[in-house]
Each structure stands twice: as structure tokens, then as C-alpha cells.
Amino acid sequence: MTERQILVFTDLDGTLLDHHSYDHDAALPALERLREAEIPVILNSSKTRPEMEAIKACIDNRDPFIVENGAAAIIPAGNLRKDAELVIAFCAPLDEVNEQLLALREAGFPFRSFNDMSVAEVAQATGLDEASAANAKRRIGTMPLQWQGDDRQLEAMRSRLRAVGMQLLKGGRFYHAMGQYDKADAMAYLIKRYQSCQPDREVVTIALGDSHNDRRMLETADYPVIIKGVNSDKLHVAGALRSEGYGPVGWNECIQSLLNQLLE
Numbered sequence: 001m002t003e004r005q006i007l008v009f010t011d012l013d014g015t016l017l018d019h020h021s022y023d024h025d026a027a028l029p030a031l032e033r034l035r036e037a038e039i040p041v042i043l044n045s046s047k048t049r050p051e052m053e054a055i056k057a058c059i060d061n062r063d064p065f066i067v068e069n070g071a072a073a074i075i076p077a078g079n080l081r082k083d084a085e086l087v088i089a090f091c092a093p094l095d096e097v098n099e100q101l102l103a104l105r106e107a108g109f110p111f112r113s114f115n116d117m118s119v120a121e122v123a124q125a126t127g128l129d130e131a132s133a134a135n136a137k138r139r140i141g142t143m144p145l146q147w148q149g150d151d152r153q154l155e156a157m158r159s160r161l162r163a164v165g166m167q168l169l170k171g172g173r174f175y176h177a178m179g180q181y182d183k184a185d186a187m188a189y190l191i192k193r194y195q196s197c198q199p200d201r202e203v204v205t206i207a208l209g210d211s212h213n214d215r216r217m218l219e220t221a222d223y224p225v226i227i228k229g230v231n232s233d234k235l236h237v238a239g240a241l242r243s244e245g246y247g248p249v250g251w252n253e254c255i256q257s258l259l260n261q262l263l264e
């Protein structure tokens with residue numbers, strides 16, 4: 001039998017982390033089991049690199065990770081036979097996104113982006129502490145925004161962005177103005193890297209998410225998991241396992257159940 005390399009790709013907010021408290025404790029037993037089985041846990045979130053590095057330190061995770069909805073994949077030194085860190089960017093520079101947003105604001109589209117908010121305002125809008133909110137403002141390619149107009153204006157703004165090669169992607173709390181890539185593109189890239197490093201092993205992927213911006217990531221996985229939460233009822237992916245518990249409780253439950261099946 002071919003040996004398997006299982007990879008776990010996971011969203012953070014509302015998935016590994018509780019939507020309200022950002023707590024992950026309920027997922028610790030499954031995280032420990034993954035560590036023992038040497039299965040990489042690849043964080044794949046709309047969060048920024050410094051936000052994700054703080055979370056990685058907290059759960060002692062040294063695996064590759066994907067920031068800002070697929071804007072870049074980061075392979076820390078010591079992974080995938082790399083002695084030095086590797087950053088692979090899939091995004092247009094943030095300046096270009098900001099330039100387009102400025103033009104749309106001048107054209108009368110009503111929204112409030114992280115550029116318009118102080119650290120304290122980001123903290124209030126997200127429920128993050130001020131240090132995490134400051135990290136959330138340190139972005140490379142995507143700009144979160146709160147929409148303040150109606151659906152008709154939203155559709156018009158979407159088509160204006162599409163016309164210049166960008167998009168408005170809906171996440172758990174915000175819309176994200178960004179280029180035409182998403183979490184699945186960086187995920188597919190990392191799967192290829194793992195496969196080419198281990199040509200004799202079959203790469204098997206699990207992906208967990210709770211929102212619309214996770215849909216393509218889930219569709220790319222062999223074992224998609226929809227974590228129950230405020231947005232998950234509207235998310236449909238063929239063949240997906242649905243958690244009973246919310247956030248990290250559901251994460252723990254589904255990983256344990258899949259490992260029972262895959263590691264037997």
C-alpha cells in the first residue's frame with residue numbers, strides 16, 4: 001500500500017478559532033493527535049502574516065501557512081526541504097488595491113475599509129485586542145471593508161472591480177477587496193510542493209472552513225469539512241462532512257473522526 005501524507009488546511013476565524021472569543025482550546029486534543037502523527041496543519045486565513053504568526057506561536061505550529069485569503073504562501077525554514085524561508089506571493093501589491101478603492105470611493109461607493117479605521121476602531125469591529133488589531137492592519141495584498149450601501153450598489157462595485165482584475169470576496173465579518181485569487185490557489189501550490197518532495201507518497205488533503213471564502217479551498221480537498229457557525233448554513237460543498245459543534249469544538253470532533261478513518 002502506498003504510504004500517505006495527510007495535509008490539513010484550515011481556516012481560522014469561526015473554524016479553528018471561536019467566532020466570538022477567538023479561543024482554540026477545544027481543538028487541542030485533535031491538534032496534539034495531528035502533531036503525534038506528523039501531519040502538517042496549514043493555516044489558511046484572511047488574517048495577515050503577523051496575526052497568523054502570533055497564533056502559530058500560541059499553538060506551537062511551524063508548518064507552512066497561507067495569509068490574506070491566498071495573497072501569499074509562506075514556507076518557514078526547515079519545511080519542504082528548504083533551509084531558508086520562502087514566501088510565494090500570489091497577490092497584486094496592496095497599493096494597487098488601495099488605488100482602486102480610492103477611485104471607487106470618489107465615484108460614490110459607500111464603504112469603510114481598514115485604511116479608514118484606527119487600531120481602536122478595528123479592535124472594536126473585530127473584537128480583537130489592540131495588539132492583534134494593529135497586526136490586522138499590517139497587510140500585503142487584501143483590504144477588508146464594511147459595506148455601507150445597498151445590494152444594487154454592491155453588485156455595481158463588484159463589477160467595477162472585476163473589470164480591473166480584482167474582486168470583492170465575502171469573509172466571516174468583512175468583504176475583502178483583492179486580486180482574482182483565493183485560498184484554493186495557494187493551497188493547490190503547497191499540495192504540489194509536498195507531492196514533489198515526496199513522490200512516493202500519496203498526498204491526501206483535509207480542509208476545514210465555515211464561510212463563503214472557504215468554498216474553493218473545501219472543493220479542492222479530498223475531505224472537505226464545514227464547521228458549524230454564523231455563516232455555515234449558506235455554504236454548500238459536495239461530499240462535505242458537517243460538524244455538530246461550533247468552531248473549535250466542531251474542528252476537534254471532525255478531525256478526530258477523520259483520523260479514526262484515515263489512520264486505521
Ligand SMILES: [Mg+2]
Binds near residue numbers: 013
Ligand atoms: Mg472563517
